[in-house]
Amino acid sequence: xxxxxxxxxxxLGGGHNxxxxxxxxxxxxxxxxxxxxxxxxxGLAARETFHPGYAAPGLHHDTRGVRAxxxxxxxxxxxxxxxRKQPTKIxxxxxxxxxxxxxxxxxxxxxxxxxxxxRFAQWRGFLGRVGPALRAALDRPAPEPxxxxxxxxxxxxxxxRLGRADMxxxxxxxxxxxxxxxxxxxTDERLRAGLALPAVEGSFSGPWSAGSAANLLFRExxxxxxxxxxxxxxxxxxxxxxxxxGAELRHGAPVRSISLRAGRVAGVVLESGEELACxxxxxxxxxxxxxxDLIGAERLPVDLAQDLERVRARGTTAVVRLALSAPxxxxxGTAVEALRxxxxxxxxxxxxDAAKYRTVASEPVLDVxxxxxxxxxxxxxxxATALVHAAAFAREGGWDDDAREKLGDDAVRVLSSACPxxxxxxxxxEVLTPADLSRRYRLTGGHIHxxxxxxDQLLFMRPxxxxxxxxxxxxxxxxGGSGSHPGGGLTCAPGALAAKAWLASR
Amino acid sequence: MPNATPFHPRTQALCQSYKWKDWSxxxxxxxxxxxxxxxxxxxxxxxxxxxxxxxxxxxVSGKDAARxxxxxxxxxxxxxxxxxxxxxxxxxxxxxxxxxxxxxxLGDGRSRLTAAAPALHWLMRHARRYDVTVxxxxxxxxxxxxxxxxSRAILRDACGEVVDGLKxxxxxxxxxxxxxxxxxxxxxxGDLGYELWVDNAHALAxxxxxxxxxKRHNLEPVGLDALDISRVEAGFVLRGIDxxxxxxxxxxxxxxxxxxxGLGWTVTLERDGExxxxxxxxxxxxxxxxxxALVGLDVDxxxxxxxxxxxxxxxxxxxxxxxxxxxxYRDGRQVGRATSGTWxxxxxxxxxxATVEASVSEPGTPLYLEWTVEWSRQVVPAVVTKTPFFDPPxxxx
Numbered sequence: 001x002x003x004x005x006x007x008x009x010x011x012l013g014g015g016h017n018x019x020x021x022x023x024x025x026x027x028x029x030x031x032x033x034x035x036x037x038x039x040x041x042x043g044l045a046a047r048e049t050f051h052p053g054y055a056a057p058g059l060h061h062d063t064r065g066v067r068a069x070x071x072x073x074x075x076x077x078x079x080x081x082x083x084r085k086q087p088t089k090i091x092x093x094x095x096x097x098x099x100x101x102x103x104x105x106x107x108x109x110x111x112x113x114x115x116x117x118x119r120f121a122q123w124r125g126f127l128g129r130v131g132p133a134l135r136a137a138l139d140r141p142a143p144e145p146x147x148x149x150x151x152x153x154x155x156x157x158x159x160x161r162l163g164r165a166d167m168x169x170x171x172x173x174x175x176x177x178x179x180x181x182x183x184x185x186x187t188d189e190r191l192r193a194g195l196a197l198p199a200v201e202g203s204f205s206g207p208w209s210a211g212s213a214a215n216l217l218f219r220e221x222x223x224x225x226x227x228x229x230x231x232x233x234x235x236x237x238x239x240x241x242x243x244x245x246g247a248e249l250r251h252g253a254p255v256r257s258i259s260l261r262a263g264r265v266a267g268v269v270l271e272s273g274e275e276l277a278c279x280x281x282x283x284x285x286x287x288x289x290x291x292x293d294l295i296g297a298e299r300l301p302v303d304l305a306q307d308l309e310r311v312r313a314r315g316t317t318a319v320v321r322l323a324l325s326a327p328x329x330x331x332x333g334t335a336v337e338a339l340r341x342x343x344x345x346x347x348x349x350x351x352x353d354a355a356k357y358r359t360v361a362s363e364p365v366l367d368v369x370x371x372x373x374x375x376x377x378x379x380x381x382x383x384a385t386a387l388v389h390a391a392a393f394a395r396e397g398g399w400d401d402d403a404r405e406k407l408g409d410d411a412v413r414v415l416s417s418a419c420p421x422x423x424x425x426x427x428x429x430e431v432l433t434p435a436d437l438s439r440r441y442r443l444t445g446g447h448i449h450x451x452x453x454x455x456d457q458l459l460f461m462r463p464x465x466x467x468x469x470x471x472x473x474x475x476x477x478x479x480g481g482s483g484s485h486p487g488g489g490l491t492c493a494p495g496a497l498a499a500k501a502w503l504a505s506r
Numbered sequence: 507m508p509n510a511t512p513f514h515p516r517t518q519a520l521c522q523s524y525k526w527k528d529w530s531x532x533x534x535x536x537x538x539x540x541x542x543x544x545x546x547x548x549x550x551x552x553x554x555x556x557x558x559x560x561x562x563x564x565x566v567s568g569k570d571a572a573r574x575x576x577x578x579x580x581x582x583x584x585x586x587x588x589x590x591x592x593x594x595x596x597x598x599x600x601x602x603x604x605x606x607x608x609x610x611x612l613g614d615g616r617s618r619l620t621a622a623a624p625a626l627h628w629l630m631r632h633a634r635r636y637d638v639t640v641x642x643x644x645x646x647x648x649x650x651x652x653x654x655x656x657s658r659a660i661l662r663d664a665c666g667e668v669v670d671g672l673k674x675x676x677x678x679x680x681x682x683x684x685x686x687x688x689x690x691x692x693x694x695x696g697d698l699g700y701e702l703w704v705d706n707a708h709a710l711a712x713x714x715x716x717x718x719x720x721k722r723h724n725l726e727p728v729g730l731d732a733l734d735i736s737r738v739e740a741g742f743v744l745r746g747i748d749x750x751x752x753x754x755x756x757x758x759x760x761x762x763x764x765x766x767x768g769l770g771w772t773v774t775l776e777r778d779g780e781x782x783x784x785x786x787x788x789x790x791x792x793x794x795x796x797x798x799a800l801v802g803l804d805v806d807x808x809x810x811x812x813x814x815x816x817x818x819x820x821x822x823x824x825x826x827x828x829x830x831x832x833x834x835y836r837d838g839r840q841v842g843r844a845t846s847g848t849w850x851x852x853x854x855x856x857x858x859x860a861t862v863e864a865s866v867s868e869p870g871t872p873l874y875l876e877w878t879v880e881w882s883r884q885v886v887p888a889v890v891t892k893t894p895f896f897d898p899p900x901x902x903x
Contacts, residue, residue, distance in 0.1 A: 263786035297635050298577055298780040301599040306631075 008033055009502065010268055010276055012255055012294075013284035015043025016231070017481045017495030019238035019249075021282050023074050024499035026245035033276065034247060035268070037254035037442055041239050044441060044448060045490055047232035051428035054323035054377050056385045058231025058490075059432075059441075060448070061369035062198065064104060064223035065491040066234060067139065074241055074492070081237035083225035088369075090338040091330065092194035093418030099330060100191055104226055104338065109191065116188045123185040129166050131221040138222055138486040141469050141497055142460040175455065178212035179345040193342045197367055201387055202449040202488060204314045206352030207345045211455035218458075222491065230371065231490055238492075254442075258283075258294045264475035268294075282498055284481035286443060286450035287463035288313055293444075295474070304473055307464035311483075312457065315393035315434030315446030316355040320366075320411040322384040323377065323427040328370045331420050339368045341414055348389065355390035360403065364411055365389045381427070386411060393434035393446040404431050449488025450481050459485060470494075470501035478502050508533040511559035512648040512709030516717075520727050527730065530560040530623075535729040541825050543851065545732035549695050550852050552724025553654035555716060556733055558694075558701065559709075561607075562621040562644045564629060570636035571615050573780070578632050579609065579619075580764055580782055582774035588613040591675045591690050594772045595764050596625075601787030602752035602761035604628065605745055606769065610677045610690060618643075618688075618703075622745040628753075632783070648709035652716060653699030653736075655900060656723035661689070661700055663719035672700075674902045682715045694733065696740020698900040734827040738848045738857055740901075741802060741893025743767055747829045748800065748845040748859055763791055766798040766861070768893070799867035802893040803834070803844060805856040805875055809886040813879045823849040823856060834860050835874040835885060841866050844875055844888075850895065857895050858888065866890070 009025050011018045014036025026032045040046045045058040071081060088104040092111075100111040109120050137143070162170065173181055178199050182192035196207045199216035206212070227234050242249060254271045258281055267277040283290040288311055291297070297305040322328075327335040342348045342365035351361035367389075372382040388411050395403060408431035416422040434446030443450065451463050460468045463483045470478045480498025482488035508528045511517070517535055525536040534557065538545060548554040566575055572584045581594035591610035595603050607621040619625070629640045652661060662669045665680035669689070672678050677690045685708040693699030704712045717725065737744065745751055749767055750760045764773050765788070774782075775789055811821045827848035834842040842862030850857050858875065866873060869892045874885040 262789055263781075296780070301786070302632070302783055303599055 007031055008276075008278045009280045009282055010035060010278045011282045011284065011480075012268070012290070013043065013481060014038075014041040014249060014251065015284055015481065016045045016234055016238060016490060016492060017498075018043075018284035019235065019242055020070070020074065020492040020495030021284065021480045021499040021502075022242040022247040022249070023238060023245060024496060025282070025502065026242060026247035028503055030503075032242075032247040034242065034249045035253040035255055035270070036249070036251045038440075039252050041249065041251060042232065042235035045231035045235050047235070050321045050430040051323040054381070054383050054428065055375070056321050056383050057229060057233065057371060057376060058235070059319055059385065060231050060490050061385050061387070063227040063231055063234065063490050064225070065219070065489045066224070066227055067222075067491060067493055068224050069139075070492045070496050073496070074238070076234070076237040076241055079237040079240035079244070081233060082228040084228050088226060088337045090194070090340060091334075091336045092190055092340050093330065094190050094343055095417065100188070100194060102191075102194060105223055106195065106220060112188045112191055116186065116191065119186050120191070126166065126169065127217075127220050130162060130170050133162060134218065134221045137459075138218060139493060141501065142462070142485040144460065144469075173217060174214050175210060176213035177208050177210055178216045179207035179349070181213040181216070182207070182345065189344050193345050193348055194340050196345060197340050197342055197348060197365060197389075200348060200352060200389065201367065202315070202317050202447060203453040204312065204316055204355070205452075205454065206349035206356075208349050209352075214455060214458070215453050218486070219489075222486070230369075234490065234492075255294060257296075258290070258477070260295065260299060260474065265477050280476045280478070280502065282478040282480050282502055284479075284495060284498075286313065286447070286481060287311060287467065287479055287483040288444040288451070289442065290477075290479065301473060304464070304466055307466060311451050311463050312454065313445035313447035313451045315437060315443070315448065316352065316390040317448055318364075318388040318391040318407055318411075318434055319432040319437065320386045320388050320408055321430040321432075322386070322412070323429070324382045324384060324422075324425040325427050326380065326425045327372045327382045328368070328384050328419055328422070330418065335372070336419070337370055339366070339370070339415075339418060341366045341368075341418055352390045355392040358392045358394050358396045360391040360395060360407055361389065362410055364391070364407070364414055366411060366415055368415065384415075386415065391434055393438065395433075395435075399433045399435040404433050404436070407431055407433060450483035451488075453487055458487065462487060470498040471505060511557055512706040513557045513559065513650070513713050515710060516713045517557055517727065521729075525729070529730065530562065532560040534560060535727075537729040537731045537826075538727050542729065542731035542735065543825055545726055545728035546735050546851060548724065548726035548728055549654045549697060549732060549736050551655065552726065553652060553656040553660055553720060554695075554726055554728030554732060555713075555720065556651040556653065556728050558649045558651045561649060562624055563642075563647050563649070563703075564619045564621070564625065565616060565641045565643050566619060566629075566638055567614075567616040567641075568636070568638035569615070570638050571617055574633060574636040574638045575609060575617060575619070576777070577636075577780050577782055578629060580773045580784065580788070581609075582777045582782075583609050583611070583617070586611045586617075589677050591677050591692055593675075595767070595769050596628075597764065597784035597788070598752045599784055599787070600752070600761075601763050601784035601791060602755075603749060603764055603767060603769070604752050606743070608690075608692060612677065612688065623751055623754075646706060647703050648706050648712075649704075650702045650712065650716065651693055651695075651699065652702060653693045653695040653697050653728075655698055656725070657699050660716060660719045660723045660725055663722070664715050665689070683711055685711060687712060694740070694742055695736040696742070696894050696896055696901055697736065697898065698903055731826040734829070734846075735848045735851070738827050738846055738859060739850050739852065739894065739896035741768075741859065741895060743769075743800060743859065744829075744846065748861070762798065762861070763788065763796060765791055765796040766800065768800040796864050798842070798861050799864045800859065800861050801867050801869075802891040802895055803847070803858040803860050803873065803875060803888040804891040804895075805847070805858060805877075806887040806889075807856055810856065810877060813877060813884050813886065817880045819879070825849075832858075833876045834862055834888070835876070836866050836871075841873065853896055855895070859893070862890070
């Protein structure tokens with residue numbers, strides 16, 4: 001093993017977190033090799049042509065969580081990344097009446113009574129006050145677990161600076177369910193459901209599940225401006241930045257295993273049989289895969305293996321992509337950029353119930369993003385990406401073509417009821433069940449966040465207490481994907497924090 | 507309430523002392539007569555028959571049995587041939603001993619593990635990742651230890667020439683009066699001896715067959731007191747007495763590694779494939795050295811005589827082995843503790859097993875052992891001695 005080889009950091013996974021880590025490590029002068037199993041970089045954020053002429057800019061379509069400070073630190077503006085000036089308008093469709101329109105930052109709302117607008121403003125006001133303290137906790141390594149929960153919260157979240165009323169409100173909300181919180185804050189059921197929907201995405205929970213409020217809260221306070229051109233634009237900029245700093249990016253390079261020697265990383269073995277000797281691996285694929293598949297439970301310390309086996313990653317989100325010959329429009333002809341279905345909290349809960357009992361919702365709830373015209377589709381045509389709730393990865397009887405087509409039919413039917421005439425515009429569709437997501441993107445359990453966002457799987461417990469601060473008990477092995485704090489979705493945060501932890505360890 | 511072993515109808519009838527103790531939930535005779543000396547002498551000069559049914563026994567079978575056992579046990583048993591048994595220990599993640607026992611390859615990919623403490627949960631926790639079946643046969647298989655110089659002759663009379671081919675740590679199947687019994691050339695006495703494993707249904711028939719054959723060869727039923735004397739002479743550690751299983755330790759300091767227990771020779775660090783549980787920690791300890799060492803102590807007899815003489819008493823040692831923690835000193839500083847000891851009737855020596863700081867563990871190192879006479883705590887010289895104290899050639903024959 002040459003010295004040159006051992007000083008290389010091998011980043012597993014060329015998704016947005018892997019690329020983020022690669023940029024920061026290469027920028028610090030380290031030799032970096034990124035190994036991406038697929039032929040394209042970006043993972044769930046990759047641009048994919050799913051029908052000739054129709055490309056969706058990322059399976060994740062919510063770019064609000066990408067941290068502006070990191071974009072700056074990564075120098076992505078130089079590579080063409082720009083934030084949108086005007087947030088996307090999200091339509092909350094409802095049968096037989098005007099839709100509610102929400103901006104993507106959830107900063108303003110229209111289509112509800114004036115009193116509800118004021119209640120919404122009060123709710124936003126609270127988020128605005130607790131936001132900075134929570135963001136501070138979420139954008140740095142999770143605090144070490146020590147002693148009781150309250151001192152931890154006080155130290156980690158700096159809630160004492162909030163004032164008594166907001167601090168107590170925050171402590172009250174954290175273990176709540178999103179539905180109760182929404183019902184406390186707002187009266188319009190359609191608005192409540194529209195706001196709560198993103199919080200249950202990929203979390204094996206419904207709005208009535210305990211802990212869903214924390215999920216909603218963390219999402220809201222970390223939302224910023226969206227990225228122009230969607231997730232794929234972020235990936236394009238990250239790829240250019242990584243190459244610019246000299247990182248070696250390899251695609252079509254799936255990894256079979258991580259080799260250990262005396263409890264430390266010794267290298268990685270590719271599925272091609274190629275071996276790369278290295279003493280550092282920063283893995284951004286999901287943690288269960290890293291430890292249980294790429295290393296193997298039999299090679300791990302017993303407690304570590306058990307902790308990772310216990311991590312819950314039960315996919316509940318499916319994806320439907322539609323190629324349309326026209327923009328997606330409501331009944332009155334209004335073209336929509338984004339749309340959420342699900343008329344009530346109960347409707348979302350019922351959809352989740354199906355996944356809970358290992359089936360598929362026949363009335364799924366959709367979170368849809370539309371990209372119209374070039375470069376996504378031929379001029380005048382559009383592409384719609386829907387995150388579909390809820391479909392169990394572990395569907396009873398397994399997934400087959402019939403089940404996949406039924407899911408696609410149900411999703412299109414639900415969307416058609418909000419957007420009449422949809423079927424006539426449909427050029428093609430692609431349906432990705434959680435099982436398809438698992439295969440295509442190498443996700444344990446088909447889970448888009450690399451592990452559920454549950455109260456016991458966040459902060460210093462993500463993915464497990466021994467691995468929550470990016471370094472792991474395996475010498476030289478770091479985690480830096482969505483399975484690590486602060487979690488899944490497009491943020492760049494786990495990748496950046498992991499790269500910094502790696503640099504700090506040297 | 508302790509259970510009766512399948513041999514209870516015989517042991518109960520023979521146990522004139524009425525001294526029983528709870529051994530893993532079974533009642534087991536401490537001594538059959540008034541003193542363990544006669545039974546001890548049977549082990550060393552004739553043969554002793556001991557009910558060891560209370561040992562925990564696990565049968566492991568399936569495609570991955572050897573791989574699985576080698577992951578859990580600190581010894582690599584993948585090379586263990588059918589018809590062989592081996593002594594070993596197993597550790598937690600941190601290389602601290604959970605228990606020690608034996609593993610026998612019974613053939614057809616089936617292995618039997620014996621343990622001093624329940625191990626099923628620990629085994630099952632790891633078994634689910636392997637193609638193996640782990641069966642707890644503790645309550646289904648009865649076991650006898652037949653130990654002593656005449657044990658071979660007794661067994662040959664009882665089951666024929668199968669005994670002749672059975673080497674030290676060999677395992678074979680024999681038939682006695684139409685039922686099957688597994689023989690192993692093993693024991694816990696440091697003498698020539700065998701252990702016999704049989705279905706509960708045939709336990710009494712086995713006892714009777716051995717008793718009948720033993721009539722011509724000075725066979726005595728023996729209890730745990732006599733066993734304890736011989737196992738100290740043989741230098742065998744006892745879980746719960748000489749060390750605390752890592753899963754029962756209350757603090758880190760109560761845990762021990764195999765190296766600290768003198769069981770380093772059973773640890774296979776060099777191996778291909780999966781590491782065993784605790785391997786990384788044990789590699790580190792092997793490299794950096796252990797803090798403690800288990801040693802034998804030869805306790806100075808004239809010094810003990812002198813202590814008793816001060817009180818106008820003749821020297822006295824208990825007829826059974828002792829097992830209380832006793833401080834060990836060097837230059838007035840405590841350097842460890844003796845955990846069990848005995849007067850050795852064969853060697854005519856006062857012996858102890860002790861855990862001491864590694865720096866004072868070289869054979870020949872002079873130490874002091876606390877010795878209490880008439881409620882007065884004194885110390886007597888004790889020299890670090892290689893174990894086993896008693897190691898006759900017939901042990902391996």
